[in-house]
Amino acid sequence: MTSSVHINVHHLTRVEGHGNIVVNVSDGVVEKCEWQVPEAPRFFESMIRGRHYSEVARITSRICGICAVGHTLASVKATEKALGIEISEQSWKLREVLKHAENADSHILHAYILVAPDLAGAPSVFPLVETMPDVVARALRLKRLCHEWGSCIGGRTTHPTMVVPGGMAEVPSMKELRELKEKLVAAVPDLEATLETFKAVAPNIPAFDRPTEYLALSSDQTYGLYDGEIQSTLPDGTKQRYPVADYKQVTNEFVVHQSTAKYTKNKLDSYAAGALARFNNNYDMLVPEAKQAAEFLGLQPICTNPYMNTVAQVVEVVHSVYDSLRIIDELLADGVKLEPLVKPTKYGSGADSVEVPRGILFHEYEYDADGFCKGGNCIIPTNQNHNNIQHDFNVLVPELLDADKSEEEMELALSMLVRAYDPCISCSTHALDVKFVR
Amino acid sequence: MGKPKVAFFDFACCEGCQIEMTNYGAEPFLELLNHVEIVEFREAMTEKTTEPIDIAFIEGSFTRECDRARLEEIRERAAIVIAYGQCATTGGINALKNHQDDYKEYVYGTDSDMPHLDSQKAYGVDAAIKVDYYAYGCPVNKYEVLQIVLHLLHGKEPVIPNYPVCVECKRRETVCRFLEGDHCMGMVARAGCTAPCPAAGIPCEACRGFVDDPNIPALEKVLVEQAGFTPQRAHEKGRMFTANALEATS
Numbered sequence: 001m002t003s004s005v006h007i008n009v010h011h012l013t014r015v016e017g018h019g020n021i022v023v024n025v026s027d028g029v030v031e032k033c034e035w036q037v038p039e040a041p042r043f044f045e046s047m048i049r050g051r052h053y054s055e056v057a058r059i060t061s062r063i064c065g066i067c068a069v070g071h072t073l074a075s076v077k078a079t080e081k082a083l084g085i086e087i088s089e090q091s092w093k094l095r096e097v098l099k100h101a102e103n104a105d106s107h108i109l110h111a112y113i114l115v116a117p118d119l120a121g122a123p124s125v126f127p128l129v130e131t132m133p134d135v136v137a138r139a140l141r142l143k144r145l146c147h148e149w150g151s152c153i154g155g156r157t158t159h160p161t162m163v164v165p166g167g168m169a170e171v172p173s174m175k176e177l178r179e180l181k182e183k184l185v186a187a188v189p190d191l192e193a194t195l196e197t198f199k200a201v202a203p204n205i206p207a208f209d210r211p212t213e214y215l216a217l218s219s220d221q222t223y224g225l226y227d228g229e230i231q232s233t234l235p236d237g238t239k240q241r242y243p244v245a246d247y248k249q250v251t252n253e254f255v256v257h258q259s260t261a262k263y264t265k266n267k268l269d270s271y272a273a274g275a276l277a278r279f280n281n282n283y284d285m286l287v288p289e290a291k292q293a294a295e296f297l298g299l300q301p302i303c304t305n306p307y308m309n310t311v312a313q314v315v316e317v318v319h320s321v322y323d324s325l326r327i328i329d330e331l332l333a334d335g336v337k338l339e340p341l342v343k344p345t346k347y348g349s350g351a352d353s354v355e356v357p358r359g360i361l362f363h364e365y366e367y368d369a370d371g372f373c374k375g376g377n378c379i380i381p382t383n384q385n386h387n388n389i390q391h392d393f394n395v396l397v398p399e400l401l402d403a404d405k406s407e408e409e410m411e412l413a414l415s416m417l418v419r420a421y422d423p424c425i426s427c428s429t430h431a432l433d434v435k436f437v438r
Numbered sequence: 439m440g441k442p443k444v445a446f447f448d449f450a451c452c453e454g455c456q457i458e459m460t461n462y463g464a465e466p467f468l469e470l471l472n473h474v475e476i477v478e479f480r481e482a483m484t485e486k487t488t489e490p491i492d493i494a495f496i497e498g499s500f501t502r503e504c505d506r507a508r509l510e511e512i513r514e515r516a517a518i519v520i521a522y523g524q525c526a527t528t529g530g531i532n533a534l535k536n537h538q539d540d541y542k543e544y545v546y547g548t549d550s551d552m553p554h555l556d557s558q559k560a561y562g563v564d565a566a567i568k569v570d571y572y573a574y575g576c577p578v579n580k581y582e583v584l585q586i587v588l589h590l591l592h593g594k595e596p597v598i599p600n601y602p603v604c605v606e607c608k609r610r611e612t613v614c615r616f617l618e619g620d621h622c623m624g625m626v627a628r629a630g631c632t633a634p635c636p637a638a639g640i641p642c643e644a645c646r647g648f649v650d651d652p653n654i655p656a657l658e659k660v661l662v663e664q665a666g667f668t669p670q671r672a673h674e675k676g677r678m679f680t681a682n683a684l685e686a687t688s
Contacts, residue, residue, distance in 0.1 A: 013484040016453055041557045042450055042501075046541035047534040058643060059678075062464040062531040062576065065454020109460060113482055124483030126476060129468065137464040144463035157461070158454040159636040171640030412544065 002401045007411045014114040014124070016066055016424045017382075021414050023397060033397050035389045035418060040094045053079050053165055053344070053371045060363065061159045064107070064424055068159045069150060070100035070356030071363070071378075073226065078363040079165045081350025083371070085342045090334070091167040092226075093327050097133035098153040098163070099226040100320035104158060107147030107275070107313035110422045111198065115310045118416050119201035132239075135197055137192050139371065144333055145187050149324070150181045159338050161307050169301030174336060181328045191318060195293055195327035200312050202297060204412050205311070206413060210237030211304040212388055213271035215250070217280040217355050223278070223285040223319060225355045232266055234283045235304060244353045246364045263387035264379070270387040273359025274421060275312035276303060287326075289297060290319035306392055315356070332346040347371055358382055358424050382423045389421055442492035442591065445478035446522070447512055449498030450532055450560065451506055455523030455573075456481050456497055458580040466584070473591060490515045493590065495522040495573075498642055499532040499560040504578055506566050506633050513567040518590060519541060519570045523585075524576040528647045531576065533681035571596055573648035573661030576679055599630040600650055603642045606633035610642065615641050621665035626652035645679045654687045 005025040010018045017037075024032040044063055048056050061068045067297035073095060077265075080087065087095075112135075113125045122128055131137050147157050152172050154160030162170045172180070217224040218231030218241060230242040230250050242250050251264040265271060279294070283301040286294070295299070296317045300306060351364035359381025366374040396417060400410045446456060456479075462470070477487045480484035494516035500509065513519055524530030535541040536559040542550035562568060571590075573583050586596040603624035609613065615622035615636050622636060627644035635642050654676060676684040 011480060013480050014482060042532055042533045042560075043541045043545050043557070046538055049538075049544070052671070055643075055678065059531060059534065062452050062454075065457045065577065066451035068452070068454060089486070109457070117484075123485050124479075126471075126483060126485075129471060137468065139461075140460070140467050143460050147461040155634060155638040156577075156685075158457055161635050161640055170637075254650035314483060351507045359675070365594060386540065 002404055002406070002410075005401070005407050005410060007407060009411060009415060010119075010204050012415055012418060015385060015419055015422075016064075019418065019423060021411070021418065023393075023410070023414065025397070025401065029086065030397055033393050035393060038387065045378065048365070048373045048376050051373050053083060053365075053367055056365060056373050056376070057163070057165070058159070060376075063378065063380070065158050066424055067102070067356040067358065069098055069154055069157060069362070070354050072160050072362055073099060073152075074161050074352060074354045074356075074361045074363040074378075075163050075365075076163055077227075077352035077354065078350050078365050079367075081352050082367050083165065083350070084345035084346050084348075085166055085234070087096035087341055087342055088166045090171070090331070090336060090339060093331055094153050094168055094171060094336075095163065096211065096222075096226045097327050097331075098150055098325045100324045101150035101153065101158065101263070103225060103355075103357050104317045104320040105139045105143065105150055106422075108139065108142045108146055110357070111317075112142070113311050113415075115202065115419055115424070117195075118412070119204045124436050125259065131245065136200070138193060142190055142194070143185060145190075148182060149182065152176055166343065169341070171327050171336050171338050174332065174397065177328055177332055177336060179310040181332070183323060184325055184328075187321065191321060194317070195296055198311065199297055204299075205305075205307050206416065207305065208307060208392075208399070208417075209304045210392055210395060214280040214302070215264055215273050215345065215360055215384070216278040217244075217270045217353060217360055218281050220345065223282050224322070225278075226345070227354070229263045230353070230360065231274060231281050232271070233277075233302065233303060234267065239281070240375065244362070245351055245366075247351060247353065247379065250361070251384065253379070258417075263390075264384045265387060270382070270391045271384065272306065272388045274309055275357070276306065276309040277314050277359060277416060278287075278311040278355060279303070279315065286315070286319050287322045289322045291314050293318040306388075308416055309337065309420045309422065313422070344371065356381060358422050359384060380383050380424070382421075383422065387422050389418060391419055407429055441473060441475040441487070443477045443487075444474045444493045444495070445476070445491045445516075446481070446486065446495045446497065447478070448480065449496070449509075449526070449563070450501045450557075451498030451523065451525040451530075453481055453497065453604065454576075455578045456656045458577050458583070461580060462584075470584070470587070471577055474587070488515075491517070493518045493520060493587070495520050496526050496569075497522045498563075498565050499525040499529050500563050500566045501532060501557045501560045503558065509563060509566045520571045520573055520586065522573050523563065523578050524574060524645055524647065525560070526563050527574050528562045528680065529682045530645075530679050534677055534679075536560060537677070537686070569596050571676045572598060573625050574598070574628055575631055576645035582630055590637075601629050601630060602649055603627040603629045603631065603633050603636075603644075605629055606631070607636050608636060612637045616660075621667065622677070623657065623678075625660070626654065626657050643677075643678045648680050648683045652683070652687065654684065654685040
């Protein structure tokens with residue numbers, strides 16, 4: 001067994017935001033094994049104080065450039081709860097398509113640009129421009145498609161403009177929706193090729209199992225990206241649902257010994273959020289094409305290998321394309337028209353949630369009688385996953401030592417594990433988990 | 439001569455402007471790679487360099503004294519530094535809390551004295567180092583960014599608008615937000631975005647900052663008289679993405 005290891009990955013690459021991996025092993029004893037987050041704090045919850053309700057989502061969208069759609073939707077939904085606003089069915093459907101677009105957009109970026117180089121043995125996507133030009137071109141095509149898909153509904157994908165409290169400030173024309181449908185249908189060959197690509201590299205995904213609790217939004221009507229109740233699935237398949245309003249009782253933020261780190265946990269020592277957690281919770285609600293994709297890629301619920309999160313993301317891309325086509329057909333059949341925004345019926349407090357690419361996201365706000373924000377709270381999926389990543393490390397490091405892995409191999413395995421979670425560290429709005437060991 | 443070496447660096451921000459680089463589609467992006475060599479881009483690549491760089495894109499605000507050395511090191515080896523996105527050009531949304539005395543305590547409570555939570559007011563990176571060019575916007579206009587790169591590759595000076603967003607609304611025949619019973623900051627906001635927000639039915643929040651020498655008293659007067667804002671709300675409106683510029687004018 002490997003007896004001495006010193007890993008210090010400063011600012012892990014190919015993740016969103018800044019994170020460090022520190023592992024020290026001497027004489028076979030693991031002295032330090034940490035996932036650290038040194039991202040510069042940004043104080044969003046302070047910025048929104050005193051801002052009008054129409055501005056709040058435009059501010060909190062800026063928490064994250066990758067999950068901007070999700071932060072906007074969670075923010076606007078929480079504000080609508082606080083203001084007693086019920087949006088129209090058309091707005092609901094448009095937002096569902098927008099949510100799908102973001103999920104696919106982020107997953108394509110993560111699977112192709114951030115993860116695939118590891119599986120292909122390259123340091124980044126740029127060397128693959130020479131060696132796998134077709135795959136890189138396809139990745140960029142799909143990324144562009146997702147950008148156009150989200151922009152059609154949301155105005156743009158990085159900080160969408162059209163989603164506002166009360167509905168949609170602008171809607172796509174019927175012509176634009178028809179064109180979107182045509183683009184999604186035309187992308188099916190690229191989707192199928194994507195499945196082939198990831199099937200080919202799947203054997204390079206490390207084998208590692210650590211059963212944990214999986215938390216995701218869940219609904220009896222849909223796969224639960226835009227809306228649902230909080231659901232927990234345990235490794236033995238036990239499921240439990242909680243109202244979104246009770247999110248604090250499920251996330252149970254707590255401070256870690258010797259650190260200010262706020263972690264989360266529910267029934268077990270930690271829980272996972274993200275594509276794999278959604279897949280494990282909501283497999284039954286996937287469209288048939290996505291279930292076929294899962295079977296093709298060898299992914300079955302309940303999967304307890306965190307590295308398979310990337311495969312679950314690919315399955316979700318398929319789901320989002322086909323479920324969007326279904327919703328777009330309904331919108332085209334009903335006709336889309338610009339609707340007046342629904343006005344507030346009260347001013348109080350409210351919490352709501354959406355699934356962003358990295359998992360379940362909660363926003364909560366309180367407004368005064370004039371509609372100005374008194375305060376807010378955001379609990380983001382990456383922070384919910386930090387505790388689970390740390391628990392994975394605690395199991396994985398001894399396994400790697402037992403398997404006689406070199407320091408270099410261990411560093412890659414741990415980096416790939418963190419990347420599999422697709423952490424979005426800029427989202428660190430709420431609590432930062434840091435212990436500096438030098 | 440080899441291709442110019444380009445690198446991306448990030449500080450306090452959402453990294454959304456980096457994401458915009460991935461939204462060009464296959465042909466434009468691969469064509470761009472025929473003309474520049476990307477040598478460092480932490481969000482997308484593991485490769486790093488300590489060599490001289492021709493163009494450094496810096497994203498994110500300068501919020502911590504401890505980041506100064508890293509910025510100076512980038513400046514040292516970069517022939518051209520571009521502040522990339524609003525956080526880097528003016529502090530952007532991060533500056534929205536600059537006027538508050540209690541932002542650390544409000545978010546981190548009794549933990550706010552921890553050294554790793556240290557964060558001063560947010561400024562553009564030119565508060566720490568010399569910046570050669572500014573790519574404004576939250577997010578950047580990715581086509582303007584291409585224009586900037588194109589100009590630099592040809593040895594030309596990039597042209598960055600210094601006229602208000604109202605000009606771009608007129609150009610695309612967007613009905614004024616004030617005529618729709620809304621408010622807007624387009625009359626003092628720096629153009630160059632093609633004014634997508636008023637066209638999408640929402641006000642311009644001046645996410646590219648103000649034009650040079652903005653008439654802030656007139657902005658506040660219009661917000662009070664035309665949009666029915668209280669004087670306080672009219673003043674606070676100017677803080678959204680432009681808090682540092684607002685402080686500079688008052």
